[in-house]
Amino acid sequence: MAHIVPWAKVREHTFENMIVLCPNCHTRFDRGEIDRLSMLEYKAQLKRISRTGADEKTRSERVRILETHGAFQTVIEIWWREIYSVSLAYLDLEETQSTIEETRSTYVEEFRHRAEEARALLEDFTRSGSTDMARAAEEVIDAMQQWADAAIEGIWPSSHIDAYTYYEDDVDRPLSSLQSCVYEYLGIGREDFSPSIQQGRD
Numbered sequence: 001m002a003h004i005v006p007w008a009k010v011r012e013h014t015f016e017n018m019i020v021l022c023p024n025c026h027t028r029f030d031r032g033e034i035d036r037l038s039m040l041e042y043k044a045q046l047k048r049i050s051r052t053g054a055d056e057k058t059r060s061e062r063v064r065i066l067e068t069h070g071a072f073q074t075v076i077e078i079w080w081r082e083i084y085s086v087s088l089a090y091l092d093l094e095e096t097q098s099t100i101e102e103t104r105s106t107y108v109e110e111f112r113h114r115a116e117e118a119r120a121l122l123e124d125f126t127r128s129g130s131t132d133m134a135r136a137a138e139e140v141i142d143a144m145q146q147w148a149d150a151a152i153e154g155i156w157p158s159s160h161i162d163a164y165t166y167y168e169d170d171v172d173r174p175l176s177s178l179q180s181c182v183y184e185y186l187g188i189g190r191e192d193f194s195p196s197i198q199q200g201r202d
Contacts, residue, residue: 020070023080068124069182079114087151111148136178143171
């Protein structure tokens with residue numbers, strides 16, 4: 001969840017100024033790689049989607065998918081930051097073995113909890129009837145589990161890939177795929193959005 005106009009300036013949480021972003025876009029927005037005007041245009045496009053001439057049932061379904069996608073992105077972003085934090089702890093040579101073990105035990109439960117949250121939201125994607133969207137969401141979860149297992153080996157041993165270390169970039173691909181599936185399901189063309197929103201990490 002990001003403030004379009006920085007929190008330091010507005011000092012309040014308002015719907016008009018808040019937007020849910022995938023971890024990749026959130027990082028790029030914080031770095032200034034995505035400008036605020038483009039972000040405002042992007043949100044305006046999302047709001048216009050809910051005002052289409054579709055019947056009420058279809059409109060409710062579209063809103064539900066948008067909400068599910070936003071909630072899913074939020075869970076993945078929190079999980080992303082947790083994996084990154086534990087990875088840094090393992091790289092810190094000043095950390096004692098006891099501190100590392102404490103960090104590990106804390107985050108093992110957190111990682112499992114995030115996986116459960118994400119899979120609960122996966123059911124909403126599945127109920128939409130779009131197999132592509134559900135499959136893309138599941139690929140995101142699988143990629144996150146593989147990254148988590150690479151950070152703390154043994155959480156999900158079945159997902160571990162020998163001689164290969166998962167990194168955050170490996171999660172970007174399924175996240176982008178999910179976003180494309182959501183856009184397609186909602187009938188949104190990528191040309192409807194500012195190009196700066198759609199560019200990948202440089």
